[in-house]
Amino acid sequence: MVYLYVAIAVVLLAIVLGVALVVPRRRRRDLEPPVSAPPSVAEAPPRVAVEAPAAPVETAVEAPVAPEAPTLEAPEPTAGRLVRLRARLARSQSTLGRGLLSVLARDRLDDDAWEEIEEALLTSDVGVGATTEIVERLRTRTKVLGTRSPGELRALLSEELVSALQPDMDRTLHSTPTGDRPAVVMVVGVNGTGKTTTCGKLARVLVADGRTVLLGAADTFRAAAADQLQTWGARVGAETIRGPEGGDPASVAFDAVKAGTDRKVDTVLIDTAGRLHTKVGLMDELGKVKRVVEKQGPVDETLLVLDATTGQNGLTQARVFTEVVDVTGIVLTKLDGTAKGGIVISVQRELGVPVKLVGLGEGADDLAPFDPEQFVDALLGDTA
Ligand code: GDP
Numbered sequence: 001m002v003y004l005y006v007a008i009a010v011v012l013l014a015i016v017l018g019v020a021l022v023v024p025r026r027r028r029r030d031l032e033p034p035v036s037a038p039p040s041v042a043e044a045p046p047r048v049a050v051e052a053p054a055a056p057v058e059t060a061v062e063a064p065v066a067p068e069a070p071t072l073e074a075p076e077p078t079a080g081r082l083v084r085l086r087a088r089l090a091r092s093q094s095t096l097g098r099g100l101l102s103v104l105a106r107d108r109l110d111d112d113a114w115e116e117i118e119e120a121l122l123t124s125d126v127g128v129g130a131t132t133e134i135v136e137r138l139r140t141r142t143k144v145l146g147t148r149s150p151g152e153l154r155a156l157l158s159e160e161l162v163s164a165l166q167p168d169m170d171r172t173l174h175s176t177p178t179g180d181r182p183a184v185v186m187v188v189g190v191n192g193t194g195k196t197t198t199c200g201k202l203a204r205v206l207v208a209d210g211r212t213v214l215l216g217a218a219d220t221f222r223a224a225a226a227d228q229l230q231t232w233g234a235r236v237g238a239e240t241i242r243g244p245e246g247g248d249p250a251s252v253a254f255d256a257v258k259a260g261t262d263r264k265v266d267t268v269l270i271d272t273a274g275r276l277h278t279k280v281g282l283m284d285e286l287g288k289v290k291r292v293v294e295k296q297g298p299v300d301e302t303l304l305v306l307d308a309t310t311g312q313n314g315l316t317q318a319r320v321f322t323e324v325v326d327v328t329g330i331v332l333t334k335l336d337g338t339a340k341g342g343i344v345i346s347v348q349r350e351l352g353v354p355v356k357l358v359g360l361g362e363g364a365d366d367l368a369p370f371d372p373e374q375f376v377d378a379l380l381g382d383t384a
Helices: 001-032 043-050 054-068 088-105 113-123 128-144 150-164 194-208 225-235 249-262 279-293 310-322 341-349 370-381
Strands: 183-188 214-218 239-242 267-272 302-308 329-333 353-357 368-371
Touching: 088 113, 088 150, 088 370, 113 128, 113 267, 128 150, 128 279, 128 341, 150 353, 150 370, 183 194, 183 249, 183 279, 194 214, 194 225, 194 267, 194 329, 194 353, 214 225, 214 249, 225 239, 239 249, 249 267, 249 279, 267 279, 279 310, 302 341, 310 329, 310 341, 329 341
Parallel strands: 183 267, 183 302, 214 239, 214 267, 302 329, 329 353
Antiparallel strands: 353 368
């Protein structure tokens, strides 16, 4: 019986010991699965997949830094712009160019034909004086020339139109600094003609030609004008000096020239207000801007912006400006939207001032230096 108790006690002891040895091992296994399970090839992809999202998180953190870097635009070169934009003169081309060429190509050039030619020139705003001259010279020359091939006629017409555009006029844009003083270009014109847009485009023309530019937002009367100008300038790295809305335009212009001198830029471009209530008001305002700017040195260029679609009306307004300030060049805008391309001829004759630039669209680089030969070539098109 004693043996039986001893045997039971031994068995119980053995069970207790066995349990004590096995349980801790199991616990350890449960706690250390990665160590006890070495990575297999099959397990590798999930690890990559888990790490992958980390990369986008990192770039997302860096992303806001990128837009802070200024991305300056490189304006198109100015040479050849008129050639590139020649198709924009399509409306003037069909009225003036093709219209004249088709009449000239008739078998007989009788009085009716010459009247039609005269009408085409007048319709496209060439003006009475220039029209009479062009028709008379063409009449004489076609009479003298016995045979008239389409090529000869095109050449004759081209010569007469180019000569009416006074190719000898100086169309240089005076934008080169003198000593340590930047060139000062004042831009004047009636509101709505495209004055501020032209200032912006002109800054691009100058930058394309290698100049450094500073803009003066002296049109303090039109609320959006300064913002508009600043946006144009920022695109090509040109600083804009502006004043409070409704502030004194002359003081903004003065500050702009001073800042331009301090920053050693090549050209200071000043946009002015073009309210035309009364001639006296305009005279006072523009005259003051000019006088104040001239305390620091002369104004090198005064560009008058004219809307080509306004015809004779625009010319009347233009005359007022030439009486107020010494206009040295005309910028004729919106030539792309009119059949009245002949206005280039009448504007120059009436005002005695050269057209230096033409606007041929709303695009940033749709402002071209004016060239009489290229212009006439575009008007007459490719048809001989
Ligand atoms: P501002 O009041 O004289 O300063 O006139 P803006 O510069 O604000 O221009 C008036 C409008 O004329 C804008 O919609 C311009 O985009 C447009 N404009 C300016 N120049 C040209 C051009 O050469 N062609 C065309 N089609 N539109 C132009």
